[in-house]
Amino acid sequence: MPADPRLPTRIRSLLDQLGPLLALLGVWSLFAALRWDIFPTWENTQSILLQTAVIGVAALGGTMVIISGGIDLSVGSLIALVSVTVALVLRGLASGGDSSAADASGYGDAALAAVIGVGLAGLCGLSIGTMVIGRVGRVAAFIAGSLVGYIAWRSGLDYRAALPLAAVIAAAAWWGEGKLNSSIPLSPFIVTLGMWGALRGAAKGLADNSAVYPPATPLNSLMRFPSAPIEASLILRPQYWWSPGVWIFLALACFIAGVLRYTQFGRHIYAIGSNEQTARLCGIHVERVKLKLYACAALLTGIAGVLQFSFVEVGDPTTGASYELGVIAAAVIGGASLSGGVGTILGTVAGALLMSTINNGCTKIGLEVWMQEIVTGAIIVAAVTLDKLRHRGAG
Amino acid sequence: MPADPRLPTRIRSLLDQLGPLLALLGVWSLFAALRWDIFPTWENTQSILLQTAVIGVAALGGTMVIISGGIDLSVGSLIALVSVTVALVLRGLASGGDSSAADASGYGDAALAAVIGVGLAGLCGLSIGTMVIGRVGRVAAFIAGSLVGYIAWRSGLDYRAALPLAAVIAAAAWWGEGKLNSSIPLSPFIVTLGMWGALRGAAKGLADNSAVYPPATPLNSLMRFPSAPIEASLILRPQYWWSPGVWIFLALACFIAGVLRYTQFGRHIYAIGSNEQTARLCGIHVERVKLKLYACAALLTGIAGVLQFSFVEVGDPTTGASYELGVIAAAVIGGASLSGGVGTILGTVAGALLMSTINNGCTKIGLEVWMQEIVTGAIIVAAVTLDKLRHRGAG
Amino acid sequence: SKPAASVDAQPAGGAVAPAAGKRTIVMIPKATQSAFWNTVRRGGEKAAQEFDIELLWKGPSRENDRAGQKQVVQQFTNAGVAGMLLAPTDSRALAAEVRSATAKGLPVLIFDSAVEGEAGKDYISFVATDNTAAGRLGGKHLMDLVGKGGKTILFRHMEGHESTTKREDGALEEMKTGGAEILSHDRYTGDSAAAAQETALNMIDVIREADGIFASNQTASEGLLLALRKRNLAGKIKFIAFDASPLLVEALRNGEIDAIVVQDPVNMGYQSVKLMLDHLDGKPVDPLVVTDVKLATKANMDDPAIKPLLE
Amino acid sequence: MPPRLAMSGVRHRYGATQALSGVDLEVRSGEVHALVGENGAGKSTLMKILSGALIPDAGSMQLDGEPYRPQTPADGRAAGVAMIYQELSLAPDLSVAENISLGVEPTRGPFVRRHELRERARAALAEIGRPELPLDLPAGRLSVAEQQLVEIARSVATGCRILVLDEPTSTLSQQDVERLFTLIRRLRERGLAIVYISHFLEEVKAICDRFTALRDGQTTGSGDAKSTPADRIVAMMVGRAVDDLYPRTPRTCGETVLSIRDLAGVAKPESATLDLRRGEVVGIAGIIGAGRTELLRALMGLDPVARGTVRVATLEGWQSPSARWRQGMGLVSEDRKREGLALELTIAENITLPKLSGLTPRGWVTPAAQDRASQPLVERLGIKCRSPRQPVGALSGGNQQKVAIARLLHADVDMLLLDEPTRGIDVGSKAEICRLINELAVGDSVAGRAPKAVLIVSSYLPELLGLCDRIAVMCRGRLGDARPVEAWSEHEIMLAATGAKTEPART
Numbered sequence A, B: 001m002p003a004d005p006r007l008p009t010r011i012r013s014l015l016d017q018l019g020p021l022l023a024l025l026g027v028w029s030l031f032a033a034l035r036w037d038i039f040p041t042w043e044n045t046q047s048i049l050l051q052t053a054v055i056g057v058a059a060l061g062g063t064m065v066i067i068s069g070g071i072d073l074s075v076g077s078l079i080a081l082v083s084v085t086v087a088l089v090l091r092g093l094a095s096g097g098d099s100s101a102a103d104a105s106g107y108g109d110a111a112l113a114a115v116i117g118v119g120l121a122g123l124c125g126l127s128i129g130t131m132v133i134g135r136v137g138r139v140a141a142f143i144a145g146s147l148v149g150y151i152a153w154r155s156g157l158d159y160r161a162a163l164p165l166a167a168v169i170a171a172a173a174w175w176g177e178g179k180l181n182s183s184i185p186l187s188p189f190i191v192t193l194g195m196w197g198a199l200r201g202a203a204k205g206l207a208d209n210s211a212v213y214p215p216a217t218p219l220n221s222l223m224r225f226p227s228a229p230i231e232a233s234l235i236l237r238p239q240y241w242w243s244p245g246v247w248i249f250l251a252l253a254c255f256i257a258g259v260l261r262y263t264q265f266g267r268h269i270y271a272i273g274s275n276e277q278t279a280r281l282c283g284i285h286v287e288r289v290k291l292k293l294y295a296c297a298a299l300l301t302g303i304a305g306v307l308q309f310s311f312v313e314v315g316d317p318t319t320g321a322s323y324e325l326g327v328i329a330a331a332v333i334g335g336a337s338l339s340g341g342v343g344t345i346l347g348t349v350a351g352a353l354l355m356s357t358i359n360n361g362c363t364k365i366g367l368e369v370w371m372q373e374i375v376t377g378a379i380i381v382a383a384v385t386l387d388k389l390r391h392r393g394a395g
Numbered sequence C: 001s002k003p004a005a006s007v008d009a010q011p012a013g014g015a016v017a018p019a020a021g022k023r024t025i026v027m028i029p030k031a032t033q034s035a036f037w038n039t040v041r042r043g044g045e046k047a048a049q050e051f052d053i054e055l056l057w058k059g060p061s062r063e064n065d066r067a068g069q070k071q072v073v074q075q076f077t078n079a080g081v082a083g084m085l086l087a088p089t090d091s092r093a094l095a096a097e098v099r100s101a102t103a104k105g106l107p108v109l110i111f112d113s114a115v116e117g118e119a120g121k122d123y124i125s126f127v128a129t130d131n132t133a134a135g136r137l138g139g140k141h142l143m144d145l146v147g148k149g150g151k152t153i154l155f156r157h158m159e160g161h162e163s164t165t166k167r168e169d170g171a172l173e174e175m176k177t178g179g180a181e182i183l184s185h186d187r188y189t190g191d192s193a194a195a196a197q198e199t200a201l202n203m204i205d206v207i208r209e210a211d212g213i214f215a216s217n218q219t220a221s222e223g224l225l226l227a228l229r230k231r232n233l234a235g236k237i238k239f240i241a242f243d244a245s246p247l248l249v250e251a252l253r254n255g256e257i258d259a260i261v262v263q264d265p266v267n268m269g270y271q272s273v274k275l276m277l278d279h280l281d282g283k284p285v286d287p288l289v290v291t292d293v294k295l296a297t298k299a300n301m302d303d304p305a306i307k308p309l310l311e
Numbered sequence D: 001m002p003p004r005l006a007m008s009g010v011r012h013r014y015g016a017t018q019a020l021s022g023v024d025l026e027v028r029s030g031e032v033h034a035l036v037g038e039n040g041a042g043k044s045t046l047m048k049i050l051s052g053a054l055i056p057d058a059g060s061m062q063l064d065g066e067p068y069r070p071q072t073p074a075d076g077r078a079a080g081v082a083m084i085y086q087e088l089s090l091a092p093d094l095s096v097a098e099n100i101s102l103g104v105e106p107t108r109g110p111f112v113r114r115h116e117l118r119e120r121a122r123a124a125l126a127e128i129g130r131p132e133l134p135l136d137l138p139a140g141r142l143s144v145a146e147q148q149l150v151e152i153a154r155s156v157a158t159g160c161r162i163l164v165l166d167e168p169t170s171t172l173s174q175q176d177v178e179r180l181f182t183l184i185r186r187l188r189e190r191g192l193a194i195v196y197i198s199h200f201l202e203e204v205k206a207i208c209d210r211f212t213a214l215r216d217g218q219t220t221g222s223g224d225a226k227s228t229p230a231d232r233i234v235a236m237m238v239g240r241a242v243d244d245l246y247p248r249t250p251r252t253c254g255e256t257v258l259s260i261r262d263l264a265g266v267a268k269p270e271s272a273t274l275d276l277r278r279g280e281v282v283g284i285a286g287i288i289g290a291g292r293t294e295l296l297r298a299l300m301g302l303d304p305v306a307r308g309t310v311r312v313a314t315l316e317g318w319q320s321p322s323a324r325w326r327q328g329m330g331l332v333s334e335d336r337k338r339e340g341l342a343l344e345l346t347i348a349e350n351i352t353l354p355k356l357s358g359l360t361p362r363g364w365v366t367p368a369a370q371d372r373a374s375q376p377l378v379e380r381l382g383i384k385c386r387s388p389r390q391p392v393g394a395l396s397g398g399n400q401q402k403v404a405i406a407r408l409l410h411a412d413v414d415m416l417l418l419d420e421p422t423r424g425i426d427v428g429s430k431a432e433i434c435r436l437i438n439e440l441a442v443g444d445s446v447a448g449r450a451p452k453a454v455l456i457v458s459s460y461l462p463e464l465l466g467l468c469d470r471i472a473v474m475c476r477g478r479l480g481d482a483r484p485v486e487a488w489s490e491h492e493i494m495l496a497a498t499g500a501k502t503e504p505a506r507t
């Protein structure tokens, strides 16, 4: 339904944004009508939200990247890498301390592991950003330094000598790169395609090719359902509505929506996506914003990785395969344009919910997996078509 | 090494094109130096080529699409669908005829199955093209008609009645779409993302969720090593150099390179990728070219699917996962630009060979899978960086 | 039956083996990352150390990747290894490769899953679990637990995956003959625990009605277990898992899982390497070696016979 | 004899915009017919309909008396309509030769006859007087002016009955304009009908025989181009008389805010020395490709500086664009679409982009605050729009340019660098922009607005002479001395710009 061109601009833009939400509502109603007994229950809503959380959080970052005119294909691999890292850290902490201490400091361990995991993701995001803005050499310098240091250490050098050695080599290469004084911007597609393979490989290597089973920590409860029974008094205790992971997702969504809408950083992302040259002309540090942007997006993906770990309670190097396409689909269904400059968090959240609702609903009505895949594909195309139709009507 | 700007244009453009070949040569020499005993053998060359054939043929189509400024994410799923279809047709033919007849007509069966498989791929390509040029309605009409016909047939209608019914409904919907007189061009990314899911689902559905084992036919020998022993007299019998699949790949590569370089259709693809608006204003039927283009690319993917079937000798609905990224990587390593207008078949072939050489070489030198993934990722980024550096030097 | 003489007559490989005369054998699993295959590898490594050979380990990076595995096999066919141990993802797809390797004088031993061809001729031996029997074992135990008329669910692994399909068929057969009311048996849970868990969560209402569930591989079992935990159903429904992993073993101890059908991957790996070495040394080997499948329950899980299988 | 082309009652609407509401046009063979009108009057739309790129909602067309209704540009070309579009339309990755025959390649079967393709291109380039352009170079490697020439070659390469030139001279040098005029005259003698669109009435008077004026999608008049006085044509276009094109109020020079000493970029400029004072308008003249744009970009920090000093107020050295904005310098780019504006973003967004801080007390950026900040500027500059929340892409060229200038006012800069501020803009808007520049330089003591320093790059000499206090000429990357405007005549500027006259030696 095209928004009426005579309506005031504000209301029209609101209606435009509500498009994906309406689609979500429609699909939800359809499934509810088909299986009113088991689909529109509180419990099932909890499930749908829980299953949206991981892709949803990653899609927040993905949306930022897409708005800036980029794309991130490394999401799935990064999620796997983070989940493995978190598991390894937890295992290391548990085997390091004695067991009683470990029990007491469960929260501390969990927090530390999560922070290390998310931090690693941030570092990967920084590398991606650095390459996108054309400083491949720096990343190469960093990697070269680390490699030499690592090899030196493996071949018997003391770590107190290996670390400075690594730092010196990295610094020298970095300095050399600076001398070249030439940036070679790469398309985010290529950079993240490379990272898609490299991070997956790193995850497998770290995990030594098999899943990592850490001891149970409070981290695992992030993605469990609240234990409170479902009853009327729940209304007053929202913390029991959904699992903490879902709350994290919703909170982050609000936060990122705010950042995109109400901060300079956010407006600069839109400007860069809309016309990078104009952004540069207007005094925006395009490179700096992109660096921040990819780091931010990777941090969000890192959080998604922690949630994924807590969902499966295992550090699994093969997890998250083709989540990147899910993330892109969520953003695009939500109205973001791959050519940049357009997109909202509200839309992306609706898009992510739409996909897990379809997934859930198809299972509920007993559709087979293959039919579900066809339906999902068709809905992606249909959603984008309708969105275009609506916009053409309005513009 | 930047081509010297003072050289004549033609020689420079040739040097530019040789970039990926040089990279291939470099990587090959590296592996050859590391394992001179088992890497640079004739037998191993055969196996590298054989392993390039499937992705290589698909990448020919992928390159055409990328040159036109599009992208095709459905490659892997389409390969799976075709492999399943071929297997099903072969099984059907064998169970239909009596066994002695089946043996005699082995070649006929094989050809028929291959043609049906490739034809189905062509049809998928046409649908993709139709949606990309903004006629989603037509595809919807076609699907609606088929669905109604199918359901009618399943619910007991005679096929002589069901077929016209389907045709009538499809025609009505098609006509209705024409009345709307509005094309809604969709980005190829979205369309093929949808097809990525839908075709995979279709493959699984067709195969009834399990691998399809057809009887052995001559099709299987397409991707076997030639049985002739390796000896000097081989020079005079090129048909025994490599398996027929490799010859098909090389022949198609030459053919498509010729089409792109010397025909009007090919030049129009470059024009559309370079500037679609201009192409339209200059009187090129952009829609028609795109339709042909996507159909062509899908036909090539279909042939790749037949080769894949012949490689594994099973119709496997889960085969070819993430081949689309391999195809894109091959084209991009070969110098194609995702923003369109640039790319060559020579480069793509070199890119595809580069990737399977890395794959093969890593195995030969005993690198583990995860390290191989990291190396491949790094090489994709490095290849593109070097390409950009070279071009900047030249331009 | 006896191994065919033609295989024995082949010169022992290793002529081109690198690295100081140590014999090199390659082991090709269906995928390089999963607990099961890595446990097989451990068994292989144990034998490799014992007999002082070098064991290479390489496979496709994803389960069920026929083309990928075929490529790996081809790459090793001319790589100068002395022997090849292969767990074929598909009985048909890998048959030609196995035959051609054997023809080139590279002895091949098949483990875990079957390949078309004749043991002792096309390959030297087949070391495996009987998957159908394993499925039956689980299915039977489930029927013992839920009784006739019990409501059951079968959780499948992936489309087109041969060994799990056999297990699923075996279990389904037992359920049918046991007179179960089968609530669902067509759910493929995908290749990861996360996907399996989502599927289970989406079917939670069906699961709630069930008396017992059989999951046909490790990822499906893990996903189901996690979903049951999330919904506080763990331990309330009879649950037979397949293949051991730390998560599943702990659940077995807690009583959240009633039984795990365990194969003997360590032994499978060890036996495979040992048989290959026997063959290379010219000793006759059995063309078919069936490794054990056992049912681990809370009661017997600390038995010396079972305990190693759960590690 | 029927006219070569007759269009009558042509209507077209884009979504909500009625671009053409009944236009009549008649062009005879052997004449050059000017099509004039304000930005957004519908000139390009009308010509796109003629070429078949757009299909009209109503109206009829006749070619030599035959009904003509093209459905695609291919039909148009087949009927003998050749067109040079307003926006450059080349395939940058194809070679010059291929671009010249694009869409109508000589073929044998499916194959392109490459030899004939090159021959045809060679002939076309010779015809337009530039045979030295390389045939095999990708068109994207040429300069903008050369690209425009390739387009002109394309339109003459394939025989045609009607040639449409939509603002062909905006990127051409004086010399190339002369060559183009010679070509046009030659084609006219051959009996072609030529439609010529331009915002420069001088050109219209120099080359055209008759004119048709459009306003708001309607024909408002036509007549003989040579004999109709310019102000009558302007009145037909704008609907009112434009009295003073270049208003000039007495200005007082203040302190030096920008001083450049021997500035050199990586390629261009080679050397530039200039002082800019508050309250004055300094112009830079020169032919296209002289390096004026590069000078402004280097000043703004968009391009690296190889040598020389830039002193802004008391700060010295190369700075990033964001530092320049903070120091009080702002740039309006010559290429509105590619660099100047983010077309999908709203007017308010575009205006506030350089300075988003301080919109609200807590540093948030809200759309409402952006609207509040831009509304006064929209009113002051007379930007015609429904609301500041409209996307900039929906505005006409003149209004887009005003948005780009409003951005400088929002950031409240002291130094305005304006690169071709009136390129492609109609007479009415041009007058408004000139009035605005004057206003800014003068300042307004009542409203408390200090005088600004303005540096204008323009290829349109009457404008420079009318607006500026001082003018400097750039030739092959070297900037000459800035001399008071009274010391220059158009002729002298042209001589200095082409390097024909060596400047007085600098001491």
Ligand SMILES: Nc1ncnc2c1ncn2[C@@H]1O[C@H](COP(=O)(O)OP(=O)(O)OP(=O)(O)O)[C@@H](O)[C@H]1O
Residues within 6 Å of the ligand: D014, D015, D017, D018, D019, D037, D038, D039, D040, D041, D042, D043, D044, D045, D046, D086, D394, D395, D396, D397, D398, D424, D426
């Ligand atoms: N693609 C389009 N979509 C929507 N509106 C358009 C489009 N192209 C032009 N318009 C609108 O149609 C009207 C006529 O535009 P047109 O380009 O024909 O004007 P013009 O006379 O050529 O102006 P100029 O002198 O700036 O080139 C304008 O209001 C313009 O905003």
Ligand SMILES: Nc1ncnc2c1ncn2[C@@H]1O[C@H](COP(=O)(O)OP(=O)(O)OP(=O)(O)O)[C@@H](O)[C@H]1O
Residues within 6 Å of the ligand: D141, D142, D143, D144, D145, D268, D286, D287, D288, D289, D290, D291, D292, D293, D294, D334, D420, D457, D459
């Ligand atoms: N390599 C290039 N690719 C695209 N455009 C270019 C290139 N080099 C120069 N241009 C454009 O060509 C035009 C003329 O070049 P230049 O900026 O050097 O001259 P100028 O004196 O500023 O001329 P103008 O009168 O256009 O301002 C400018 O619009 C510039 O942006």
Ligand SMILES: [Mg+2]
Residues within 6 Å of the ligand: D043, D044, D045, D086, D166
């Ligand atoms: Mg125009």
Ligand SMILES: [Mg+2]
Residues within 6 Å of the ligand: D292, D293, D294, D334, D419
């Ligand atoms: Mg300029």
